[in-house]
Amino acid sequence: MEKSLKEQVLTTLRTDNRFYNIKEHLRDVLLKEVSNIYKPNIHSPHTNQTNLYDEYYNEFYHSITTGPLEEAYSKFVNPVLGFLKEKSVINVLDIGSGMFVNSGVLAYELLKLNKTINIVSIDKKLPPFIALNHASDEIRYLLYESNFSVKSSRLTWQVILKDARTIKTNTMFDIILHDGFSPYKNPSLWTLDFLYILYKSLKQEGIWISYTSNKSVQSSLNFLNFKIDFVEPVGRKRPSMMAFKTAKHKSNIDLQNPYAIPMRDITLSADEDKIISDYFIRVYILKSKYYSPSKD
Numbered sequence: 275m276e277k278s279l280k281e282q283v284l285t286t287l288r289t290d291n292r293f294y295n296i297k298e299h300l301r302d303v304l305l306k307e308v309s310n311i312y313k314p315n316i317h318s319p320h321t322n323q324t325n326l327y328d329e330y331y332n333e334f335y336h337s338i339t340t341g342p343l344e345e346a347y348s349k350f351v352n353p354v355l356g357f358l359k360e361k362s363v364i365n366v367l368d369i370g371s372g373m374f375v376n377s378g379v380l381a382y383e384l385l386k387l388n389k390t391i392n393i394v395s396i397d398k399k400l401p402p403f404i405a406l407n408h409a410s411d412e413i414r415y416l417l418y419e420s421n422f423s424v425k426s427s428r429l430t431w432q433v434i435l436k437d438a439r440t441i442k443t444n445t446m447f448d449i450i451l452h453d454g455f456s457p458y459k460n461p462s463l464w465t466l467d468f469l470y471i472l473y474k475s476l477k478q479e480g481i482w483i484s485y486t487s488n489k490s491v492q493s494s495l496n497f498l499n500f501k502i503d504f505v506e507p508v509g510r511k512r513p514s515m516m517a518f519k520t521a522k523h524k525s526n527i528d529l530q531n532p533y534a535i536p537m538r539d540i541t542l543s544a545d546e547d548k549i550i551s552d553y554f555i556r557v558y559i560l561k562s563k564y565y566s567p568s569k570d
């Protein structure tokens with residue numbers, strides 16, 4: 275049987291020589307922190323018929339407090355509509371497209387505003403169509419009906435079924451919807467190296483948006499010179515982030531935290547357990563050598 279992600283990460287950590295450069299008591303703290311991240315999900319995968327569950331990442335596709343629709347509106351669509359209103363043609367890159375709820379709702383709202391929309395969605399998997407009893411279902415259904423390639427006068431929608439890290443496109447995007455599973459479980463989508471690919475595909479003044487406020491992701495966005503805005507939380511305590519490709523601005527990010535270092539994937543092909551183990555080892559080396567807990 276294939277090892278779980280938790281088992282893979284714990285094995286990778288213990289076989290990395292740098293693990294033994296971490297002070298002994300902190301090694302235990304690290305192993306506990308990692309075990310806690312991958313603890314079993316307390317919510318039954320079958321409680322919600324409209325929210326999919328991924329066994330490997332041990333996570334739901336959408337927030338279990340708000341559900342898919344409210345999450346799409348509050349974290350991905352409402353925060354960007356105002357910024358897109360001046361544009362007549364909008365190119366959207368949809369990373370981790372999953373059930374296509376974020377992109378479907380955005381397309382639905384932009385079509386109502388008479389925009390022309392070109393979407394490129396990318397994911398490793400194609401889940402079945404799930405109706406949400408909302409007017410945007412029709413657009414998502416059209417995508418499934420047309421074999422994942424829509425070409426109409428005001429909407430083009432192309433779905434690429436592969437690892438997003440291998441994306442090659444000449445299109446420059448106005449907006450990137452970034453929706454992987456949580457950064458510590460699905461780090462392949464949250465490294466500095468992958469975010470750099472996205473940065474290069476974004477137009478000047480373009481918008482990157484996601485649901486996370488993870489410190490490592492903040493530090494990578496900051497390193498790439500994105501201007502970061504925090505979006506008020508809905509259904510949870512922490513805010514989410516949107517980031518602008520803006521030439522001149524002052525960083526507003528607190529980087530005085532050992533977790534605020536980028537996750538790395540230099541070859542853009544490393545396994546999830548390798549990326550996250552490397553990150554946590556670097557975090558804990560910082561903690562053991564240089565960091566005073568009074569800064570927390």
Ligand SMILES: C[S@@+](CC[C@H](N)C(=O)[O-])C[C@H]1O[C@@H](n2cnc3c(N)ncnc32)[C@H](O)[C@@H]1O
Pocket residue numbers: 334335336369370371372373374375376377396397398399436437438439453454455460462463
């Ligand atoms: C939180 S779900 C996305 C939900 C989706 N945005 C929606 O509106 O329904 C995360 C998605 O990321 C995809 N994913 C994870 N790692 C990936 C990778 N390296 N490349 C492409 N897709 C990936 C998963 O298959 C999953 O569909």
